Every structure is written in C-alpha cells, then in structure tokens.
Amino acid sequence: MRLSEHIYKTIAAIRGVLLFVENVRGAVMGEMTRVISPDGRVMEGEVLKIEGGDVLIQVFGETRGLDLENTSVVFTDSVKKAPLARDILGRIFNGSFLPVDSLPMFVPRKWARISGFPINPTARARPEEFIETGFSVIDGLNTLVKGQKLPIFSCAGLPSKELTTAILKNAGLAGGGKDFVIVFAALGLTHNEYSYYLQALGEMRTDFTAFVNMADEPVMERLLAPRFALTAAEYLAFELGMDVLVVITDMTNYCDALREVSTAREELPGRRGYPGFMYSDLSSIYERAGRIKGMSGSITMIPVITIPEDDITHPIPDLTGYITEGQIVMSRDLHQKGIFPPVDVLPSLSRLMQRGIGAGHTRGDHRQIANQLYKYYAKGRELRRLEAIVGRDGMTEADKRLLDFAEAFEREFVAQGAKRKNINETLDTGIELIKRFCGGGP
Amino acid sequence: MTGRIDGISGPTVNVKMPGLRLYDRVYVGHAMLTGEVVRLAKQGAVIQVYENTAGLAMGEPVRGAGLPLAVRLGPGLLSGIFDGLQRPLQRLKEEIGPFITGGQEISALDYTRKFHFFPQKNKGEEVKQGDILGYFAEGAFKHHLVSRWNGTLAWLVSGACRLDSPIGRFEDGTEIPGSLEWPVRVPRPYRRKLTVSDPLLTGQRCVDFLFPMARGGTVILPGGFGTGKTILEQSIAKFADVDIVVYVGCGERGNEMAELIDEFGGLNDPWTGRKLMERTIFVANTSNMPVAAREASIYTAVSMAEYYRDMGLNVLLLADSLSRWAEALREISSSLEEMPGEEGYPTYLASRLSSFFERAGTVETLSGATGSLSMILSVSPPGGDFTEPVTQACMRATGGFLMLDTTLAHRRHFPAINWLQSYSLYEKSAMAYFNGSLSPAWEEAIRRCRDILSREMSLTAVAEIVGHDGLQDADRLLMRTAETIRQEFLCQNAYTEDAFSPPEKTLAAIAAILQGHDSAAEKITKGGTLDEIVP
Structure with a gap:
C-alpha cells in the first residue's frame, strides 16, 4: 500500500498501446492507472506486468502524442471497476x-x-x-x-x-x-x-x-x-x-x-x-x-x-x-x-x-415436432445430392415428397421475414408441414 | 520461510527467497493465494499461482509451506465436488456465496464428520507396512486404512471417530492419522503392475462391442465441438461397471457440470442399484476458473483415483477435456517464456501426457489386493483436425482411440464414433473374455458386423454412380442391414432407457439383426426379390 508519491514521470519506452515505466514502488497487478499526456489528455491504463521496479502498462486510449519526458502516470491502487x-x-x-x-x-x-x-x-x-x-x-x-x-x-x-x-x-x-x-x-x-x-x-x-x-x-x-x-x-x-x-x-x-x-x-x-x-x-x-x-x-x-x-x-x-x-x-x-x-x-x-421444451415449458408436442422436422429436412437435404446425380425422375415417390418437404420447410418454416411468431404459431406451422408432406410418415 | 514478491506476470510471480524447493507449495500475498515453485535460480524463484493474480502488489509476502502441492486423502471424498486444488466446492459456496473470489483455504475432508472404524488388528499385534489396519464405513464401501509403518500396535480406535485426531498409536509413539497428504505429481506406490486383461463394460454398445475398454486401460475420445464428447463421457460415468468413478471437468462448461451433478443426484448405479453419487467424485475446474488450477486438476483427480485403487477397487477416471489441460500447460509455459514446440505447446507436452497415462493400470497393491485405474479422456482438437499435437501425443501413449466424427454428429448419429477409423488395443483380450463368459457367438458377430459395415462403404460409392436401383438385390439387402446396424445398434440415445445396454442385450440386438439378414439373404438366393421379402 502506497500512501504518497503515486505520480511517476519515469516512462522508459512507449510501444503501441504499451507503456514501460521505471522505478515504481509497490505496483499492483491489474491496477488502474491514469496516463496524462503532455497536452493534458487523461487516459486510463492497466498494469500488465511487474518486474522489480519496472512496470508494463496497457493504455486504454490513443497513445499518439505521448512522450517520455512530460507524460505522467498516476497509480490508483485499485483494479478496474x-x-x-x-x-x-x-x-x-x-x-x-x-x-x-x-x-x-x-x-x-x-x-x-x-x-x-x-x-x-x-x-x-x-x-x-x-x-x-x-x-x-x-x-x-x-x-x-x-x-x-x-x-x-x-x-x-x-x-x-x-x-x-x-x-x-x-x-x-x-x-x-x-x-x-x-x-x-x-x-x-x-x-x-x-x-x-x-x-x-x-x-x-x-x-x-x-x-x-x-x-x-x-x-x-x-x-x-x-x-x-x-x-x-x-x-x-x-x-x-x-x-x-x-x-x-x-x-x-x-x-x-x-x-x-x-x-x-x-x-x-x-x-x-x-x-x-x-x-x-x-x-x-x-x-x-x-x-x-x-x-x-x-x-x-x-x-x-x-x-x-x-x-x-x-x-x-x-x-x-x-x-x-x-x-x-x-x-x-x-x-x-x-x-x-x-x-x-x-x-x-x-x-x-x-x-x-415440452409441457410446462413450451408445449407437450414440441419435442416430437422438432425431431420430425429435423429428420425429414435432413433426409430431404441428403436427397438433393442424389437428385443432382440421378435427376428427379429417377427418384421414388416417397423421395420426391421429402424433396418437396425440404423446399417447403425452408420457404414456410425457416423464412418468416421480419414478422414475429410466437411458439404456438411456430409449432402449428411445423405440424401443418409434417401433415402436408409426411402424413403417414415418409 | 517468507520472502517478498519481486515481479508479477500473468499467472506467475517472481520472489527472492532462500530455502525453497522445486515444486514446493507456497502461499502468495496477503490473500494467501496457492502457488507452486516451478523454477529456481540464484536470483530468485518463479512461482506459478493457481488463482487470479489481479490485485497482488509488489512487496507482498510469500510464505513457503515446506511441502509439495498435495491432496488430502481419507474417508469422505466420495460424493464430493472439488475444484482443481481439491477445495470442496459445496462447502466453499456455503462459506463465501455463489462466486469464487479466490484465496480460500478449506480442507477437502470434513473433520467434524464422524466415521465408524472397524479395526482388523489388535493391540500388541505386529504390523507391517502395507497391512490393512481396519476400515472405515464410507457409504457402502469398506474404506481401507493401510499402515504406512512397521511396528507394534499400542492402541487402535474401534467405533465412531473423527479425522481431526489420531485413530491409533504404535508402541514407539508414532500416531496413526485417519487421513494423509499426498503430493499430486507423484504416483502412489504399489507392489507390481499386472497385465491388463478384463474388459471394462461401459454400457455403450459401440464401445463394448466394437472397441472394448479394459480395466486398467486408457482410451481417448477426440472430436470437434458438437460431436458429443461430453455426453459420451457422462454416459460412461453413469453406466460403467466399476466401483469408483472420478470425473474431471477440466476447463469445460459450467452449465454442463451443474447439469451433470444435478442429474447424478437422482440416479442409481445400474450394476449395484445404489446411489450413483456414492461412487462418484467430481473435480470441477470450469473454463473460467484459473488456468493454473486447471493444469493441476487432473493430477488432483488421479491421486484420489489411485488412493481408492489402493484399496483393491476398480476405479475409472474420466476427464473432459485433456486439450484444455494441454492449453493450460501452454499458457503457463508461455508466461515462463519457455521455447515453444509444435503449435506453441511446450516440448515436454508428450512426456507429461505419457507419464500421466502411465498412472493407469491394474496393480497388486501394497496390501496384496488387485486394483485397477482406467482412464477415458476426451480430447478437443482445434477445428476437428486430428493431426494436432495433443491428439497425436495421446494416440502414441493410449490403448484406445474412439474417433468422434463431425459428419456423423450432423446426421444426429450418436454416439458419433467412427466405426472405420477408431480402434482398441484391448480387443483381443475382451473377445476372449466374452467368448468364454457370454457366448462364442460374440466374436463371430463382431467379425460379420465389421464386414457388413466396410462392404457398405464400397457399395455406397457404387450406388452414387449407378443409383440404388442399379444394385443387385443381395447388395441392396446388405446396405439395408448396414443401415439397421448403424441406426438401431450403433446409435444409442443417451436420454432414453436405451442409454444403458448390458452385454447380453448388446449381443441379442446384433444377433437379431444378423439373423434377419441371413433369412432374407437365403430367400433371395432361392429366387425372391428384395421388395417381396422386406416391404
């Protein structure tokens, strides 16, 4: 604990936002300092490293205009608050x-x-x-x-x-x-x-x-x-x-x-x-x-x-x-x-x-809807790769339905513009999509 | 022995002080932060501080403890939750509230708690080092008290006792304490190491069946984020067939730790039916807790694990994640300005890791019993790239590699263990065990399962070109069976009853799939088409 002499003008070097001050007594790790530039600007800085009397300070501000002779550093004895x-x-x-x-x-x-x-x-x-x-x-x-x-x-x-x-x-x-x-x-x-x-x-x-x-x-x-x-x-x-x-x-x-x-x-x-x-x-x-x-x-x-x-x-x-x-x-x-x-x-x-999720949090059917939407969409996305190779005509009816589901899921469930939807509207949209494309399961 | 702080940089402090020994424990500053001497020179010592150094001032006192960094071992560790320095987090919370402010010294053991001691040696009896003096009742466990001395017993307590006073005395005046201190970086002694042979059942089909773990073995689980490392570690912690589990949350998420502790409170051990907490010790040093204590946390944990191993128990150490430990090592090494090796990790990374893994094994204890310490450790490779130094160093020193695959995780295939690239060196001994104890069908089932999965891979490549319909029926059947194996056998939902699968159930499940495949294959050879056989 220092009782007096907080102010130092013993800056040895300045590099970017870092200030090296010499001959400091009792510096505290993480301590806040005030750095006062020759033209009177006041900036805050934090003690980063101490080695004997040499202290490394990181300045929270623009270090342009600081010098070695007239810049002073005030140690405050307290960490940043x-x-x-x-x-x-x-x-x-x-x-x-x-x-x-x-x-x-x-x-x-x-x-x-x-x-x-x-x-x-x-x-x-x-x-x-x-x-x-x-x-x-x-x-x-x-x-x-x-x-x-x-x-x-x-x-x-x-x-x-x-x-x-x-x-x-x-x-x-x-x-x-x-x-x-x-x-x-x-x-x-x-x-x-x-x-x-x-x-x-x-x-x-x-x-x-x-x-x-x-x-x-x-x-x-x-x-x-x-x-x-x-x-x-x-x-x-x-x-x-x-x-x-x-x-x-x-x-x-x-x-x-x-x-x-x-x-x-x-x-x-x-x-x-x-x-x-x-x-x-x-x-x-x-x-x-x-x-x-x-x-x-x-x-x-x-x-x-x-x-x-x-x-x-x-x-x-x-x-x-x-x-x-x-x-x-x-x-x-x-x-x-x-x-x-x-x-x-x-x-x-x-x-x-x-x-x-589920009853008491969102809705009782939330988990099931989420799992189904994810599963069908994942399958639909995988089928898109296949579609690129064999063409839509080469695919089974069930696969085509999943492809359509993936498309509709993106356009109707994911896309909503700036409109806010509450959780009930969200889940109802999900149910509707599942029913439309995968009524009895794919 | 005291000195004064002469310099501070990140988590390290310089001090000029004679009489310190390397790796001695020290108390730093007025706040009495715990530290360890990591470097000695005539000009002064470097101390690694296990807590946040902000607020330490030049000239504050440093006091040497004269002892290395140690854990306290004794009855009452089970169901405990400790930080990386073995401070009991629950009692810490009661004393200082929900935030950890640093500098608190609380003993890991509760000295006010009463234990029942059952002596097994009598007054006047000759006792040798390693002899069991008796045991404490710690929940359902007989917590052995092993003699550390030779001598003639003058007195030994029987019945209720507390740990704050001796529980016995030798005739030469040596007092017998109920607990002991052990330096964390030193492996605990044993008579000899035995060959690892018995399998360690995890209740996870993919592990037990394809990549079995052994009692006394070491396995790593590397995987990028989102591949389910933590969930798999936690499932194994719940269902593993061992006596004691030590779970280390090393630099991981606080919420996850809270969830796990909360969940364990309500679960039972599937093998004994007793409360799961009674066999578990948690070490929780989450990612925002001090880095140096994270480095110490795995040593704290392994010392406690060895202590229970020494009672002839089977102990499993789970750590999540070793990469966070290695990163802590790197941060400390960098603040000591050491020459960096690969990716900034210190060059001693591999040797530290392998000497840590060597603390696992099946041993004959000092009292002649057989105990085992197994390790299952997750690794978090940056960017999911397995060529990075931590994964590579671990692969050289461990016996099992369960590779968690990001692609499988995105397909919601959990546990996302890649069945083509993972391996276990304990496969042979486990196979011999199951062939004998369960059924000879075990080995055959593994061979066929592997065969189907690897043929599926080559068929998938063909199908991508010619389309599924272009494949022969026998091949399409094989792909269908492979899909069933993947989705219904290798996948295991950690949130349902299926989370635990004992070996009988595992074998029955795979046998049913293979049998279905065989009967369908037979019909195809007799001229049936796949669409007729399986609708």
Whole structure:
C-alpha cells in the first residue's frame, strides 16, 4: 500500500498501446492507472506486468502524442471497476462506460470489478426456462433457454445485423415476464451500422442498456465493452433479480482486438496469430452466463460472430463453439434463395434445448415436432445430392415428397421475414408441414 | 520461510527467497493465494499461482509451506465436488456465496464428520507396512486404512471417530492419522503392475462391442465441438461397471457440470442399484476458473483415483477435456517464456501426457489386493483436425482411440464414433473374455458386423454412380442391414432407457439383426426379390 508519491514521470519506452515505466514502488497487478499526456489528455491504463521496479502498462486510449519526458502516470491502487445502478437502464454508453446519449452520467450505487468472479459450479442452477426470440427456426428447433449462451455464426455479407436487431426487438419470456431486460454490446461498429442499431434501440419494447464501441475508437475499449456489459448484466440479474439477455456483436472484432494487443505485448502467437490464451479469455466472457440457485435473475447470452473466410474451423468460431452451448449457423445458400432468417438447421444446435421444451415449458408436442422436422429436412437435404446425380425422375415417390418437404420447410418454416411468431404459431406451422408432406410418415 | 514478491506476470510471480524447493507449495500475498515453485535460480524463484493474480502488489509476502502441492486423502471424498486444488466446492459456496473470489483455504475432508472404524488388528499385534489396519464405513464401501509403518500396535480406535485426531498409536509413539497428504505429481506406490486383461463394460454398445475398454486401460475420445464428447463421457460415468468413478471437468462448461451433478443426484448405479453419487467424485475446474488450477486438476483427480485403487477397487477416471489441460500447460509455459514446440505447446507436452497415462493400470497393491485405474479422456482438437499435437501425443501413449466424427454428429448419429477409423488395443483380450463368459457367438458377430459395415462403404460409392436401383438385390439387402446396424445398434440415445445396454442385450440386438439378414439373404438366393421379402 502506497500512501504518497503515486505520480511517476519515469516512462522508459512507449510501444503501441504499451507503456514501460521505471522505478515504481509497490505496483499492483491489474491496477488502474491514469496516463496524462503532455497536452493534458487523461487516459486510463492497466498494469500488465511487474518486474522489480519496472512496470508494463496497457493504455486504454490513443497513445499518439505521448512522450517520455512530460507524460505522467498516476497509480490508483485499485483494479478496474464499473459504476452500477438501476439507472443504467435506457442508456447508451461507450467502451469506457461514459454516456454517449447526451444525457448526464448517472449516480453509481456501487462499483464492481469488471473481470467478475467465476460462478461456483455447485451454485449454478440448470438452465431450463424457455426464452422466445420470435424466430421459428430458433424457438422451434434450436430453443434458447435462460442461462444459456447460444452464439450466432454469420458470414460476411449475411444479414446478421437484421437478425440481431430483430432479436433485440422481439425477444422475451414466453409468458411475457416483466423483469426481462436486454444488455447490448456492439464492438467495432461502423457509423453505418451504428445508425442502424440506434434506430432499432429506439423501437425496443423491453428495457435495455447499450455499450457501443465504434470501429475508429480505441481497440482496448473493444476488450472492455463486453466486460462492462456483463458486469452490468450481473448487477441487474443477481442483485436486482432481472432476467437479462446479453447480445454481443461482433465477437470477431473482439478477437481481432485481442490479437492486436497480444502481439503488441510480444506474446507467442497461437493458431493464425491469435493468442494461445484466447480460449481462456473467451470463456471468461461466455461463462458469465448462467443462473444461480436461490437467486431469481439470470444471464443469457447471444454473441454474434462473423466467420472469417466462411471457415467454421477458424479459431474464432472453433473456440467459441467449444465453450458455448450450441450455435445458430447462418447459410449463404439460404440467403441467396431470399430466405430470412437464413439459418441452416443442420449444423445449428442448442445443447440445452431438451430441458427447456415440452409441457410446462413450451408445449407437450414440441419435442416430437422438432425431431420430425429435423429428420425429414435432413433426409430431404441428403436427397438433393442424389437428385443432382440421378435427376428427379429417377427418384421414388416417397423421395420426391421429402424433396418437396425440404423446399417447403425452408420457404414456410425457416423464412418468416421480419414478422414475429410466437411458439404456438411456430409449432402449428411445423405440424401443418409434417401433415402436408409426411402424413403417414415418409 | 517468507520472502517478498519481486515481479508479477500473468499467472506467475517472481520472489527472492532462500530455502525453497522445486515444486514446493507456497502461499502468495496477503490473500494467501496457492502457488507452486516451478523454477529456481540464484536470483530468485518463479512461482506459478493457481488463482487470479489481479490485485497482488509488489512487496507482498510469500510464505513457503515446506511441502509439495498435495491432496488430502481419507474417508469422505466420495460424493464430493472439488475444484482443481481439491477445495470442496459445496462447502466453499456455503462459506463465501455463489462466486469464487479466490484465496480460500478449506480442507477437502470434513473433520467434524464422524466415521465408524472397524479395526482388523489388535493391540500388541505386529504390523507391517502395507497391512490393512481396519476400515472405515464410507457409504457402502469398506474404506481401507493401510499402515504406512512397521511396528507394534499400542492402541487402535474401534467405533465412531473423527479425522481431526489420531485413530491409533504404535508402541514407539508414532500416531496413526485417519487421513494423509499426498503430493499430486507423484504416483502412489504399489507392489507390481499386472497385465491388463478384463474388459471394462461401459454400457455403450459401440464401445463394448466394437472397441472394448479394459480395466486398467486408457482410451481417448477426440472430436470437434458438437460431436458429443461430453455426453459420451457422462454416459460412461453413469453406466460403467466399476466401483469408483472420478470425473474431471477440466476447463469445460459450467452449465454442463451443474447439469451433470444435478442429474447424478437422482440416479442409481445400474450394476449395484445404489446411489450413483456414492461412487462418484467430481473435480470441477470450469473454463473460467484459473488456468493454473486447471493444469493441476487432473493430477488432483488421479491421486484420489489411485488412493481408492489402493484399496483393491476398480476405479475409472474420466476427464473432459485433456486439450484444455494441454492449453493450460501452454499458457503457463508461455508466461515462463519457455521455447515453444509444435503449435506453441511446450516440448515436454508428450512426456507429461505419457507419464500421466502411465498412472493407469491394474496393480497388486501394497496390501496384496488387485486394483485397477482406467482412464477415458476426451480430447478437443482445434477445428476437428486430428493431426494436432495433443491428439497425436495421446494416440502414441493410449490403448484406445474412439474417433468422434463431425459428419456423423450432423446426421444426429450418436454416439458419433467412427466405426472405420477408431480402434482398441484391448480387443483381443475382451473377445476372449466374452467368448468364454457370454457366448462364442460374440466374436463371430463382431467379425460379420465389421464386414457388413466396410462392404457398405464400397457399395455406397457404387450406388452414387449407378443409383440404388442399379444394385443387385443381395447388395441392396446388405446396405439395408448396414443401415439397421448403424441406426438401431450403433446409435444409442443417451436420454432414453436405451442409454444403458448390458452385454447380453448388446449381443441379442446384433444377433437379431444378423439373423434377419441371413433369412432374407437365403430367400433371395432361392429366387425372391428384395421388395417381396422386406416391404
């Protein structure tokens, strides 16, 4: 513990976002610092590494204009914390938790460490309550439940923005539970996307808090914004008892920021240059979703990922898939057919769906309908390959019916445009399709 | 023995402090975080901290424990849920709430709990090292207390006792405690290793029939995400024919762990009918818990598994997933600035893995009983690419390879074990066992099943060109039978009653399919057409 002399002007080197300070006494790992540039700009920074009196600081801001002689660093003795209060609802903040909606800053009720603490596995309650997104292909076949983390895997050029905003606007608890709120974190947004999302936030039915980091804003804020969002979500969920849906877009920008910062620190790169600790880092975000026994709130998470090069084995979707409980995969083929949302059912999966559907959750016949739709569609898709070889005329009647089913399934069940469907409408559409094509089974 | 923090980098801390030994346990900072000495030099020692280092300050004290990183072994471990450092998570939750904030020191064993001790040696009797002094009643198990000393017994408790005071004494004054500490990185001793021969039944048809596991053997389950590694591990944990299961959730999902623990609470062991929890120990170090403790978690688990093996029990260690352990090793190695090998993993990855696998086996224990420790470990290859270093290092050192296939998983074929590329080195001994104990039809059925599946593959290639109708009836029948084998025999739904299939049921199922095939084939040779025979 230092009692005086917090301020140092002993910077030895500056490299990218990293600052090397000499002769520091009693630095604390993870400690927040204020970096004051010669022209009086103040930025935050975090202690990354300490070796004797040499301290390595990562600056959360633009390091242009810093120098070795006149820049000063103030050590604060405290780790990074977020201000919290119920008043964060309805507000939009940037990646430093400062309001960007031209309203004044709220009065914090408490401060919490943004890295959070892991939930004791024995304290977790199993996720089993249905959350309705309004999209048949998700609600019917890849059901989202409270406390789950279910990412959307998109590719460049696919309408993930439209899907995300529709979920922001439509998601809710099936019974219309009222303590449902959304925390939205947007990372590395272009100004175009920003105005799109801003409009969507204006049309939201539920209460929300948004954290927005623009593409031209500091990379470090891209790493902070999801942590602020989750710290806020934990406060809303576990202190105020709300059911919180956290939507983060786009985690690919987050991972690229992580790679950029890690390379600047001269850490050993792993696959495709991403840091070797990316799995642990991503899980420190994703694993904050969950429910806790004896507490009423919950955190459910939908991270959106743009798969680089349409390659699902790329480290970003790969590591995400290993941590999350399933994935919603968007398909270029369906998009080209004009289907929205273009979700491919076959590689999509919700691992926690089994507990959240059926009587008491959705409807008694949900499981059976979902299984049949999946089975027939999978067969239909396989038959399309055969059709390409032998031609439709060479196929049996039963096979032709399955081909037609697959087509109708895509056009009538998956495709729904911007219209919201509740779970009953979704399941009824499914029943109707099964009856029409596979009445007595194929 | 104390020193002061001289540097901090990620999960490692530098300290100048004399008298430390390599791999000694240390307590770091005012928060008393657990750490281990991983490197010693005249200039100072490097300590790997098992908890989050944020908040540690320069100059904070470091205290040496004078002992290596160890687990506490004694009655009461069964049905426990521990973290990677063997802290009991349930009691931790009661003390500090639902979030793990770090720096808590809680013993794995509950010293206030009373156990009943049944002595088997009397006062005045000569006891040799390895002799069984008696046993505690731990649920349905006779929890052996093995003597670690030679001597003459002066006193031994009988009846209810607690673990916080000695339960006996030798005439030379040596006290006999009810529990012991064991350094996790050291294998527990035994008299000799025996050849692995008896099969370990898992209740999974595809495993027991095509790729059998052996008691004392090691098997890996590699597969990309979504291929059902965890579900298969969990099914085996529920249905395996062993006395004790140690399940390690190593760097995996918290919700999955919660679900498993919750589910186990309501299930019974299909072999004994007793509560499943009573034979299970969980080690849960989920992905967001500290990385260094993840590295330690498999050693913590294997030490507890060996301890029960030493009582002459059959123990199964399941770990999900070994790749997360290897990644933890890589993260630590990188923070120590070691020279990286393939894909950034340290060059000692393969030797660490193989010495870990060597802790499995069937042994003659110090007290002369036979116990076994088997391992079934999942591997999560990045991008589902099996040529990566962890999968390859495991394949060289283990006896079974159950390859989980993404294509099968997308077809919802579960367990998604690829029947053409998986293998088991325990096949011969298992076959001999089943031929003897069950029926000689076992071996023949395996041969025919394999034959049908591999012929199906070549026929599929032909059918893609000429169409199904272009095949001869006998070939179409074979494809139909192969499909039945795949869908009704190899597939096994983990959520229904079918989840557990004892060997009698497995054999009956395959025999029925083969018989159906034979009678249809006979009709075809007599001139019938396939469409007449099977509508």
